[in-house]
Amino acid sequence: KNQVEQSPQSLIILEGKNCTLQCNYTVSPFSNLRWYKQDTGRGPVSLTIMTFSENTKSNGRYTATLDADTKQSSLHITASQLSDSASYICVVSPNYGGATNKLIFGTGTLLAVQP
């Protein structure tokens, strides 16, 4: 079964600190891997999209990495801010049998940034 697993489930850090969120997936073959940020009570917002051939993608203080060999991705947040408090969701798009649009979502990592 294709799965996307994220760790940790939740994380608390102090404002200004860095953190790294992990994503392991078994989806194969895959077209791309995405990271979304979801604020409480809002819809998910895209942070990064990486194809299978890309190793890293940055968006401001957010940097995603991808190792297609080990089927792992990480999202690194630098100099965290209170507004980074949200759920971060790893999403994989399969690349087989017309399933490209049937994204597979992880259950997310809930990040709390404290002052």
Next chain:
Amino acid sequence: DAGVIQSPRHEVTEMGQEVTLRCKPISGHDYLFWYRQTMMRGLELLIYFNNNVPIDDSGMPEDRFSAKMPNASFSTLKIQPSEPRDSAVYFCASRSQEGSGNTIYFGEGSWLTVV
């Protein structure tokens, strides 16, 4: 652009009642998706349309759920009759045709509570 617009934002209804959720995708987008999000199962794809045509509805839980897209700027998700286990956040999302890696934009969701 106003983004993906969903209505209602919140709805509380009694079991057995009909529920209709509405979505206006981003203008020019060719794909429209309906997702459901719960604490237990995370985000799940219910159905998606391409150029107003339903492509894959394998995620629709049962016959009580139906979705339509009468034109490029409007879609509905209907639940009839509703049950308490349908309580969830329902997201509509859209993306453009060009490239499978294009960003998928989510609406703010419709929070449904069936009592």
